[in-house]
Amino acid sequence: xxxxxxxxxxxxxxxxxxxxxxxxxxxxxxxxxxxxxxxxxxxxxxxxxxxxxxxxxxxxxxxxxxxxxxxxxxxxxxxxxxxxxxxxxxxxxxxxxxxxxxxxxxxxxxxxxxxxxxxxxxxxxxxxxxxxxxxxxxxxxxxxxxxxxxxxxxxxxxxxxxxxxxxxxxxxxxxxxxxxxxxxxxxxxxxxxxxxxxxxxxxxxxxxxxxxxxxxxxxxxxxxxxxxxxxxxxxxxxxxxxxxxxxxxxxxxxxxxxxxxxxxxxxxxxxxxxxxxxxxxxxxxxxxxxxxxxxxxxxxxxxxxxxxxxxxxxxxxxxxxxxxxxxxxxxxxxxxxxxxxxxxxxxxxxxxxxxxxxxxxxxxxxxxxxxxxxxxxxxxxxxxxxxxxxxxxxxxxxxxxxxxxxxxxxxxxxxxxxxxxxxxxxxxxxxxxxxxxxxxxxxxxxxxxxxxxxxxxxxxxxxxxxxxxxxxxxxxxxxxxxxxxxxxxxxxxxxxxxxxxxxxxxxxxxxxxxxxxxxxxxxxxxxxxxxxxxxxxxxxxxxxxxxxxxxxxxxxxxxxxxxxxxxxxxxxxxxxxxxxxxxxxxxxxxxxxxxxxxxxxxxxxxxxxxxxxxxxxxxxxxxxxxxxxxxxx
Amino acid sequence: xxxxxxxxxxxxxxxxxxxxxxxxxxxxxxxxxxxxxxxxxxxxxxxxxxxxxxxxxxxxxxxxxxxxxxxxxxxxxxxxxxxxxxxxxxxxxxxxxxxxxxxxxxxxxxxxxxxxxxxxxxxxxxxxxxxxxxxxxxxxxxxxxxxxxxxxxxxxxxxxxxxxxxxxxxxxxxxxxxxxxxxxxxxxxxxxxxxxxxxxxxxxxxxxxxxxxxxxxxxxxxxxxxxxxxxxxxxxxxxxxxxxxxxxxxxxxxxxxxxxxxxxxxxxxxxxxxxxxxxxxxxxxxxxxxxxxxxxxxxxxxxxxxxxxxxxxxxxxxxxxxxxxxxxxxxxxxxxxxxxxxxxxxxxxxxxxxxxxxxxxxx
Numbered sequence: 001x002x003x004x005x006x007x008x009x010x011x012x013x014x015x016x017x018x019x020x021x022x023x024x025x026x027x028x029x030x031x032x033x034x035x036x037x038x039x040x041x042x043x044x045x046x047x048x049x050x051x052x053x054x055x056x057x058x059x060x061x062x063x064x065x066x067x068x069x070x071x072x073x074x075x076x077x078x079x080x081x082x083x084x085x086x087x088x089x090x091x092x093x094x095x096x097x098x099x100x101x102x103x104x105x106x107x108x109x110x111x112x113x114x115x116x117x118x119x120x121x122x123x124x125x126x127x128x129x130x131x132x133x134x135x136x137x138x139x140x141x142x143x144x145x146x147x148x149x150x151x152x153x154x155x156x157x158x159x160x161x162x163x164x165x166x167x168x169x170x171x172x173x174x175x176x177x178x179x180x181x182x183x184x185x186x187x188x189x190x191x192x193x194x195x196x197x198x199x200x201x202x203x204x205x206x207x208x209x210x211x212x213x214x215x216x217x218x219x220x221x222x223x224x225x226x227x228x229x230x231x232x233x234x235x236x237x238x239x240x241x242x243x244x245x246x247x248x249x250x251x252x253x254x255x256x257x258x259x260x261x262x263x264x265x266x267x268x269x270x271x272x273x274x275x276x277x278x279x280x281x282x283x284x285x286x287x288x289x290x291x292x293x294x295x296x297x298x299x300x301x302x303x304x305x306x307x308x309x310x311x312x313x314x315x316x317x318x319x320x321x322x323x324x325x326x327x328x329x330x331x332x333x334x335x336x337x338x339x340x341x342x343x344x345x346x347x348x349x350x351x352x353x354x355x356x357x358x359x360x361x362x363x364x365x366x367x368x369x370x371x372x373x374x375x376x377x378x379x380x381x382x383x384x385x386x387x388x389x390x391x392x393x394x395x396x397x398x399x400x401x402x403x404x405x406x407x408x409x410x411x412x413x414x415x416x417x418x419x420x421x422x423x424x425x426x427x428x429x430x431x432x433x434x435x436x437x438x439x440x441x442x443x444x445x446x447x448x449x450x451x452x453x454x455x456x457x458x459x460x461x462x463x464x465x466x467x468x469x470x471x472x473x474x475x476x477x478x479x480x481x482x483x484x485x486x487x488x489x490x491x492x493x494x495x496x497x498x499x500x501x502x503x504x505x506x507x508x509x510x511x512x513x514x515x516x517x518x519x520x521x522x523x524x525x526x527x528x529x530x531x532x533x534x535x536x537x538x539x540x541x542x543x544x545x546x547x548x549x550x551x552x553x554x555x556x557x558x559x560x561x562x563x564x565x566x567x568x569x570x571x572x573x574x575x576x577x578x579x580x581x582x583x584x585x586x587x588x589x590x591x592x593x594x595x596x597x598x599x600x601x602x603x604x605x606x607x608x609x610x611x612x613x614x615x616x617x618x619x620x621x622x623x624x625x626x627x628x629x630x631x632x633x
Numbered sequence: 634x635x636x637x638x639x640x641x642x643x644x645x646x647x648x649x650x651x652x653x654x655x656x657x658x659x660x661x662x663x664x665x666x667x668x669x670x671x672x673x674x675x676x677x678x679x680x681x682x683x684x685x686x687x688x689x690x691x692x693x694x695x696x697x698x699x700x701x702x703x704x705x706x707x708x709x710x711x712x713x714x715x716x717x718x719x720x721x722x723x724x725x726x727x728x729x730x731x732x733x734x735x736x737x738x739x740x741x742x743x744x745x746x747x748x749x750x751x752x753x754x755x756x757x758x759x760x761x762x763x764x765x766x767x768x769x770x771x772x773x774x775x776x777x778x779x780x781x782x783x784x785x786x787x788x789x790x791x792x793x794x795x796x797x798x799x800x801x802x803x804x805x806x807x808x809x810x811x812x813x814x815x816x817x818x819x820x821x822x823x824x825x826x827x828x829x830x831x832x833x834x835x836x837x838x839x840x841x842x843x844x845x846x847x848x849x850x851x852x853x854x855x856x857x858x859x860x861x862x863x864x865x866x867x868x869x870x871x872x873x874x875x876x877x878x879x880x881x882x883x884x885x886x887x888x889x890x891x892x893x894x895x896x897x898x899x900x901x902x903x904x905x906x907x908x909x910x911x912x913x914x915x916x917x918x919x920x921x922x923x924x925x926x927x928x929x930x931x932x933x934x935x936x937x938x939x940x941x942x943x944x945x946x947x948x949x950x951x952x953x954x955x956x957x958x959x960x961x962x963x964x965x966x967x968x969x970x971x972x973x974x975x976x977x978x979x980x981x982x983x984x985x986x987x988x989x990x991x992x993x994x995x996x
Contacts, residue, residue: 023925023926023928023930023931023933023934025764025809026807026925026934026938027926029806029807030807030922030925030926030934030938033803033806033922033938033941033942034919034922037915037918037919037922037941037945038915040945040948040949041911041914041915043949043953043958044911044948044949044952044953044956044958045907045908045911047952047953047956047957047958048865048899048904048907048956049904050956051862051865051866051899051956051957052865052866052868052869052870052899052903052904052907053869053870053904055866056866056869056870058866059862059863059865059866059867060866060867060869062863062866062867063863063864063866063867063879063880063885066860066863066879066880066883066885067879067883067885233883234883235883235884235885241883
């Protein structure tokens with residue numbers, strides 16, 4: 001390298017003659033460099049012109065979005081109370097942790113998940129799900145933080161570490177009477193993607209808590225208040241610099257139910273460890289007094305912490321705890337259909353009270369032998385005996401006289417085959433077969449032999465427990481079917497109760513049917529187990545076959561194919577106040593279901609008596625309190 | 634021995650433009666750091682300005698020919714410092730670029746290497762005395778600049794090391810590189826580019842990817858560019874005024890007092906402000922070019938043009954990056970960004986330019 005010798009004589013370079021022409025060679029090249037520099041400056045200026053002049057509006061908007069945040073103030077959901085004002089669904093305020101997506105950093109996902117005991121993959125997936133939503137929608141992370149989690153959040157939020165974490169005061173649902181009326185109340189949960197895309201939930205946003213089933217769902221709009229908003233100016237760490245405006249949250253409306261918690265609890269105790277449903281109505285108003293479907297999950301388990309495993313277990317449980325049997329189980333009513341048959345026959349003028357049938361344990365119809373449940377036969381039976389002892393042969397004859405279309409007409413009059421219109425989601429209509437129905441659904445004509453089965457509540461006929469209670473309640477009141485409902489105000493909205501349907505029934509005929517149902521419980525009938533001294537409970541047992549007896553015999557069928565037991569009853573006889581239908585799935589026989597109804601009816605009248613007693617001051621109590629000397633001693 | 638005639642011959646216009654730019658810079662640093670942990674940065678910068686002027690004066694005093702004579706020594710010291718830096722340096726933002734001095738001051742050898750490389754290139758090409766470069770000249774000069782380049786790039790500080798390249802390029806251009814050689818080098822570079830991709834650090838690759846598509850990762854790697862463009866665009870034509878740019882003041886704009894100072898300036902002073910700043914820089918560069926044209930000898934010309942091309946590169950990358958026109962590279966805006974080492978090295982280089990100017994009539 002030539003550099004070294006120069007170093008030894010630096011003065012030489014200083015004194016070296018300077019020749020101006022030395023730099024001449026570069027003059028043209030320097031000019032080229034100047035043009036290049038001009039190009040660079042023009043390039044830079046154009047870049048700024050593009051942003052600041054051409055697209056100013058766009059960036060003004062962007063800058064505004066950067067600073068202004070709308071933080072939601074969640075509105076508390078309305079409470080739910082029973083008919084006496086006892087709280088059955090309440091709110092509990094807690095802190096909800098959310099992720100603000102504007103300041104979200106990918107590398108924070110793992111530490112945040114670790115600090116909150118969440119699965120990092122789940123969290124990433126959740127964040128991905130929000131990808132297409134506008135960035136001002138926040139991601140709900142966790143409700144009800146534990147002390148450790150809260151410490152973690154307090155230590156890392158806002159500050160330099162994880163600015164995306166935000167704590168929001170929120171309300172969440174508590175069902176203080178663990179699991180009571182679970183199917184009636186339903187549960188709440190975070191809105192999911194299919195729901196977000198559906199018309200029903202069109203005005204809801206991601207992260208909203210909505211009613212998923214039961215009352216929570218049906219009355220979601222009333223229960224949901226209007227969320228408030230806090231508009232704030234924030235800096236890049238989401239620190240609030242200025243509060244621009246606050247819109248307070250409007251709490252949701254409280255709901256008063258028609259349910260009597262005391263009755264509900266009795267009904268649930270009666271159904272403990274059984275599968276089935278109990279519906280108790282006040283037939284005069286349509287108010288639902290008790291509404292049970294078992295098994296049932298505890299709605300508290302769904303609140304804010306939906307555990308995928310727990311959910312899967314519920315969804316795949318063979319006993320279907322998520323299935324609301326009270327309004328969606330469509331089962332053959334069995335003999336509980338007989339009062340409707342009896343009334344139909346009387347009203348249609350086909351029989352009168354003197355009409356009798358000889359029962360020898362069965363009868364031959366259309367070339368087939370139809371058995372009576374009593375193998376030895378009932379002998380000569382009239383209407384009252386036929387109902388009381390549930391004689392199948394009697395109703396085979398009646399059904400044959402009526403014909404399927406008359407049967408269908410009266411069944412539909414009683415409300416079968418149609419939804420009752422209860423204010424709960426998921427109601428099923430059941431099936432009332434008719435010749436038209438068969439052509440419509442199966443493109444086949446009706447065979448008279450099928451009518452024989454339907455006459456005793458079998459065949460294609462199905463009902464829900466709610467429908468059965470509704471139907472029998474309407475007959476008991478002499479032909480007025482009130483629409484069942486579970487929320488008090490809902491009924492009173494129009495000022496008075498409108499019956500769902502009315503029928504001009506001959507009260508003599510009604511009383512003949514009721515006499516039979518009275519005999520079922522109180523004379524020598526199949527429901528004598530339901531007898532309550534002092535209470536005129538009328539009812540009807542039912543045993544509905546799920547599989548033919550031959551099939552049952554030929555194979556060792558398990559419990560799942562055992563007959564369903566039914567009982568429907570009302571009281572008191574002449575001015576019914578309560579009608580109860582109970583379905584005991586695989587309960588083998590109706591008299592087992594009758595115990596359930598007896599418990600509920602007894603509880604109803606016991607409570608009524610107790611309340612009456614309290615309202616009439618007993619002289620004895622007053623004198624007891626004022627007995628002189630007792631207290632002083 | 635009067636090596637220059639009079640202080641009157643100092644480049645006063647250049648100094649005036651320089652101080653104007655520094656003034657705008659300090660104002661912007663003040664505004665961008667208001668209410669932050671950096672709020673004392675503006676007067677520290679003022680202090681650096683004073684020290685810078687002193688250094689500039691010193692660089693003017695020593696005849697640049699003397700400095701050229703000391704190039705091997707300076708080059709040796711620079712290489713030593715660059716080797717030592719990773720060993721005793723402080724780890725900041727994942728790389729070791731600084732050597733702690735005293736009183737909390739730290740020193741960035743890679744900044745001063747710029748000055749040495751300017752002198753090195755000038756000396757080599759002066760001694761060449763020919764207007765034609767041979768392959769061996771290319772290799773030698775390339776190797777001499779390549780060594781500090783590699784050391785700095787390994788810190789890793791690719792941004793700073795890249796600033797050495799324009800000094801070399803302008804030298805080769807003015808020194809008379811043959812177009813065949815240039816074409817060969819460009820072709821080679823084009824071939825080696827994909828190979829170089831493998832030598833880049835992940836974050837460097839990410840920056841290039843983000844440059845091509847910032848929206849690919851708006852909350853992560855693309856964040857800086859996006860926020861910078863928002864701040865710039867938000868400024869509009871007239872800007873929001875000092876301390877009134879919301880993106881700067883609410884700290885949406887990242888590193889607003891150093892690398893992205895020009896974005897903060899653009900928000901608060903608008904397109905008009907940007908034109909003023911670009912105009913000042915243009916005057917500065919043209920003044921340096923004029924000094925090159927009037928330089929008394931080859932060495933002076935090479936020195937001025939080396940400084941000029943270095944500053945132009947800084948401008949292009951930093952100002953272009955803030956508007957999303959260049960990839961994000963952590964190199965400062967000369968004279969405006971906060972930072973002592975950068976300030977001192979630029980002032981020393983301007984001192985060199987003045988040095989050349991003072992001696993233009995000496996013969």
